Amino acid sequence: MNTNKRNTIQRSLVLDAVRSMHNHPTSAEVYECVREHHPSISRATVYRNLAVLSESGEIKRVKVPGGADHYDYREDPHFHGVCRVCGAVCDIDFPADADMLSQVDAHGFKVEECSVVFTGLCPACAATSYDADSMNNQ
Structure with a gap:
């Protein structure tokens, strides 16, 4: 089974965080948002799920020249x-x-x-x- 296609709880938490923030958050900001309510989640899990969500088209990665990537929920x-x-x-x-x-x-x-x-x-x-x-x- 391809784990990238599974809808895990962690993936839902990350997607919900991006959608709730409305400010094009960076991966670090998404991690802090998710961690507020789920302190046991790891940074690697959040970052991996951001990559999966952006590759699947559920969110967009906004590449900022000379800065951290940001994420956008608008389709x-x-x-x-x-x-x-x-x-x-x-x-x-x-x-x-x-x-x-x-x-x-x-x-x-x-x-x-x-x-x-x-x-x-x-x-x-x-x-x-x-x-x-x-x-x-x-």
Whole structure:
């Protein structure tokens, strides 16, 4: 039997944690969340189940350049934004562009998944940066 296909209690705990956090948690944050209610669960078990859940498509792994991977429970197509200052990850709703997809099709490439991560400043860091810039220019 392929254990990766089994729905274990630990896997359900990890999936529930990712879904309940609503903040694109890192694996360490998921581990701490699960451990609050199930102190005997190991870090390796949580990390292994995050890998299985992301490979199966039940959650998405958001690869953050230069940082820890984050996890997302949303199944609908969307992009992500990563703040270069505080590291926050946010959802960016962006409808698939039919023209863009037809260009990909024209090259004979069949898209199975698309992952786009924008890097910039979140609203809080942008406001702080703006405040710091305006004070330096006075």
